[in-house]
Amino acid sequence: MRDQIILRIAAKILIGPIFLFALYVQFHGDYGPGGGFQAGVIFAAGVILYALVFGLDRARAVIPTAIVTWCGTLGVLIFAGVGVAAMFMGGNFLDYGVLLYDAEHAQHIGILLVEAGVLVTVFGVMVTLFYSFAGRRRSR
Amino acid sequence: MESVVDLALLGLLAVTAFGVLHLRNLVAVVMLMGIYSFLSAALFVVLDAVDVAFTEVAVGAGVSTILALGTLALVGTRQKRHAKSPLIPLLIVLVTGGMLVYGTYDLPRWGEPDNPVHGHVAPEYLADHVPLAGDEGDVLEVHIPNIVTTVLASYRGYDTLGETTVVFAAMVGVLTLFVGSRRQRRTGGPPADDEGGSGAS
Numbered sequence: 001m002r003d004q005i006i007l008r009i010a011a012k013i014l015i016g017p018i019f020l021f022a023l024y025v026q027f028h029g030d031y032g033p034g035g036g037f038q039a040g041v042i043f044a045a046g047v048i049l050y051a052l053v054f055g056l057d058r059a060r061a062v063i064p065t066a067i068v069t070w071c072g073t074l075g076v077l078i079f080a081g082v083g084v085a086a087m088f089m090g091g092n093f094l095d096y097g098v099l100l101y102d103a104e105h106a107q108h109i110g111i112l113l114v115e116a117g118v119l120v121t122v123f124g125v126m127v128t129l130f131y132s133f134a135g136r137r138r139s140r
Numbered sequence: 141m142e143s144v145v146d147l148a149l150l151g152l153l154a155v156t157a158f159g160v161l162h163l164r165n166l167v168a169v170v171m172l173m174g175i176y177s178f179l180s181a182a183l184f185v186v187l188d189a190v191d192v193a194f195t196e197v198a199v200g201a202g203v204s205t206i207l208a209l210g211t212l213a214l215v216g217t218r219q220k221r222h223a224k225s226p227l228i229p230l231l232i233v234l235v236t237g238g239m240l241v242y243g244t245y246d247l248p249r250w251g252e253p254d255n256p257v258h259g260h261v262a263p264e265y266l267a268d269h270v271p272l273a274g275d276e277g278d279v280l281e282v283h284i285p286n287i288v289t290t291v292l293a294s295y296r297g298y299d300t301l302g303e304t305t306v307v308f309a310a311m312v313g314v315l316t317l318f319v320g321s322r323r324q325r326r327t328g329g330p331p332a333d334d335e336g337g338s339g340a341s
Binding site for chain 1 (some may be wrong): 198213
């Protein structure tokens, strides 16, 4: 679809705001609707839009498959790592209160880290699924 | 007013569902499924479940539609006709649906303040009280305005970790399927030398 000028320009205009909106959803999740899961999907949607308009090869050049697969794994590790870190610091698994000197502050940090883990995993998995499905078509 | 909106949305949902059943062009079916997702999201908004609606739109109407279209590119866009009679499936659906409707008679009325769901842990969550480690009965207020985020990430962290793992497992499953089928097609060479064998192709 790279020769369709309207699609190309519209995609170029949209992709930046999509990523920005994903970050907004991620970091505004404490105050309004949203959170890691939704933000991850929106992030992935930006990449998928790029791949649909500019082709899978260019999308893979920007964000290689190895990286998205790693992201899918890394997020779970971040999430579980926060839990294990809380255990090492004397609390229960996923008990964020012990992570910092101030329990309320620690809760905020813990929630932020955990949401980041969800974001990374969901982004990685969604893009991996898309790459797998779209790449298979071309190999036929 | 709210019941009018509810009825309109539910009616549109039913129409969309019949459209999905009736059509044989699978691209149109995928588009209708996307519309179905949007309508469900609107229903969730009416029920004040904005976070769920958000997820439904992003996943159900967005990514699922793209993935379904990607699948259609592999398998073709015409649905095959079934030779079998639809009587037995219809009977199963009717019996199951009837049992579900019968089950709803035992549910408490929707929105009653003394329903069991409002009397268990929900008051603690709404009061924003996290039990502190070590001290018995000592609580902490987290001060996060969006209750859903607190419940998902803090009170119910185990569940959310489980969900994240399920998403991860989905990726592992898809990668295993696709890499595995690629190996089978290229019979002859050892799988270790296969460029797709690392799962990173």
